[in-house]
Amino acid sequence: xxxxxxxxxxxxxxxxxxxxxxxxxxxxxxxxxxxxxxxxxxxxxxxxxxxxxxxxxxxxxxxxxxxxxxxxxxxxxxxxxxxxxxxxxxxxxxxxxxxxxxxxxxxxxxxxxxxxxxxxxxxxxxxxxxxxxxxx
Numbered sequence: 001x002x003x004x005x006x007x008x009x010x011x012x013x014x015x016x017x018x019x020x021x022x023x024x025x026x027x028x029x030x031x032x033x034x035x036x037x038x039x040x041x042x043x044x045x046x047x048x049x050x051x052x053x054x055x056x057x058x059x060x061x062x063x064x065x066x067x068x069x070x071x072x073x074x075x076x077x078x079x080x081x082x083x084x085x086x087x088x089x090x091x092x093x094x095x096x097x098x099x100x101x102x103x104x105x106x107x108x109x110x111x112x113x114x115x116x117x118x119x120x121x122x123x124x125x126x127x128x129x130x131x132x133x134x135x136x
Contacts, residue, residue, distance in 0.1 A: 014054065018045070048106060069108075070091050
C-alpha cells in the first residue's frame with residue numbers, strides 16, 4: 001500500500017462545483033493534513049471561484065496548493081449547439097504549474113464563460129487529420 005504522504009490528489013471538487021462538490025476549501029486543506037498529505041489540488045467544474053480561498057487555506061494548513069480546473073471541452077467549436085441533455089462535451093483536467101499557468105487558467109475560464117454560450121464550455125483545438133503522423 002502506498003503511504004498517504006506519497007499520494008497527491010489532483011482531482012478534488014469543492015462547494016464551488018455546483019451539484020457535484022460539497023467540501024469547503026478549508027476542510028479540504030484540513031483533511032489533507034489529517035491524511036499526512038503534503039500537497040492537494042482544487043479542480044472545480046469549469047470555475048476557479050474558490051482558487052484564492054483554497055490557496056490561502058492550504059498555505060495556512062502547511063499544504064502545497066495546486067490550482068486547476070476541470071474544463072468542459074466542446075467536440076467542435078464553442079458555438080456548436082449542445083445535444084439534448086447537454087452531454088456532447090468532454091472533461092479535461094488542467095493544472096497550473098506556476099503563477100503564469102494560474103493566470104492562463106483564469107483567462108481560459110473567463111473566456112469560456114463569456115464566449116462559451118455562458119456555460120463555461122472550452123473550444124477544443126482544431127484537429128488536422130494526419131497531423132500526428134506527419135510530425136513523426
